[in-house]
Amino acid sequence: MRLWRRREDRATEPGADDPWRDWLSRSPEALAVRQWWADAAEQTARLGEKGYCERLGELLSRLSPRDFAALGLGCTRRIDRSCREPWTCSQDPVPPPAGERPAPRQGPVAGACGNFWDLFTPYAVRVAFTADDRHRAVTVRDKWSWVTLWVDGIRVETPNFLDSTGYWVRDRFYVTEMAAPDDHPLQGYVGMGAIAVLSLVIHDVATATTHVVDPAPHENWSCPVAELRDGQWRVYPTIEARDTDRPDRVLTLSQAVPSGMSARPGTTLTPPVAEPKIR
Numbered sequence: 561m562r563l564w565r566r567r568e569d570r571a572t573e574p575g576a577d578d579p580w581r582d583w584l585s586r587s588p589e590a591l592a593v594r595q596w597w598a599d600a601a602e603q604t605a606r607l608g609e610k611g612y613c614e615r616l617g618e619l620l621s622r623l624s625p626r627d628f629a630a631l632g633l634g635c636t637r638r639i640d641r642s643c644r645e646p647w648t649c650s651q652d653p654v655p656p657p658a659g660e661r662p663a664p665r666q667g668p669v670a671g672a673c674g675n676f677w678d679l680f681t682p683y684a685v686r687v688a689f690t691a692d693d694r695h696r697a698v699t700v701r702d703k704w705s706w707v708t709l710w711v712d713g714i715r716v717e718t719p720n721f722l723d724s725t726g727y728w729v730r731d732r733f734y735v736t737e738m739a740a741p742d743d744h745p746l747q748g749y750v751g752m753g754a755i756a757v758l759s760l761v762i763h764d765v766a767t768a769t770t771h772v773v774d775p776a777p778h779e780n781w782s783c784p785v786a787e788l789r790d791g792q793w794r795v796y797p798t799i800e801a802r803d804t805d806r807p808d809r810v811l812t813l814s815q816a817v818p819s820g821m822s823a824r825p826g827t828t829l830t831p832p833v834a835e836p837k838i839r
Contacts, residue, residue: 579650580630590627621713625672635673636666662691690731697734699724734763
């Protein structure tokens with residue numbers, strides 16, 4: 561899988577003045593991913609599809625934004641092509657002014673973009689960094705379209721199909737979507753086999769814990785969105801509901817699962833009642 565070769569009109573074809581080539585020569589982590597992609601057929605035959613993807617996710621979780629740019633993934637500026645401004649993006653990022661939080665990066669910018677997309681290999685890698693680059697979320701898709709998520713190198717276990725995209729909240733929580741339980745009254749398939757009703761998955765990097773928020777039987781979460789405001793999660797069933805501030809739920813953070821609730825394996829389950837708590 562020579563992803564780094566699949567660049568249309570590539571401005572950084574290997575040569576003496578190629579900043580990304582120079583960057584790769586100094587990044588053993590990026591070189592390890594490049595070799596793993598190149599050996600995909602051999603390693604998949606040896607480890608199986610699942611084993612290959614597991615190792616790929618682990619290796620990708622070690623990379624920096626500039627590693628991903630140097631490998632040729634699409635970025636925040638253009639997801640369908642590799643970096644076209646390596647002489648800028650390969651430079652060290654500029655620290656924010658004292659007292660200010662770093663802003664999400666979109667190139668051309670020193671330090672490269674903060675999000676990356678792989679549109680060239682079967683693994684459909686997606687990567688999202690926090691604005692300060694301290695945390696990263698990586699998803700890898702196998703040939704059966706099962707998506708696996710790693711956050712800071714920790715595999716996030718979920719019981720149902722995950723979406724491959726997500727977003728960071730306050731540079732601490734990574735939020736993504738998952739198929740809601742099969743027994744939800746409104747569950748089914750729409751369009752091109754898409755899941756009709758979705759749950760939210762929230763991973764907290766501060767505590768390395770994952771929380772699943774399922775819709776109640778009467779709640780139709782076709783495109784749920786979570787926002788953190790004044791220490792409370794506001795969960796909206798759709799983007800339109802978010803834009804008009806009509807949440808289905810308001811969740812308060814706590815340190816324990818409510819008494820009597822059973823958790824799914826590897827997750828904390830929040831009860832579908834008014835103002836439930838999540839850990």
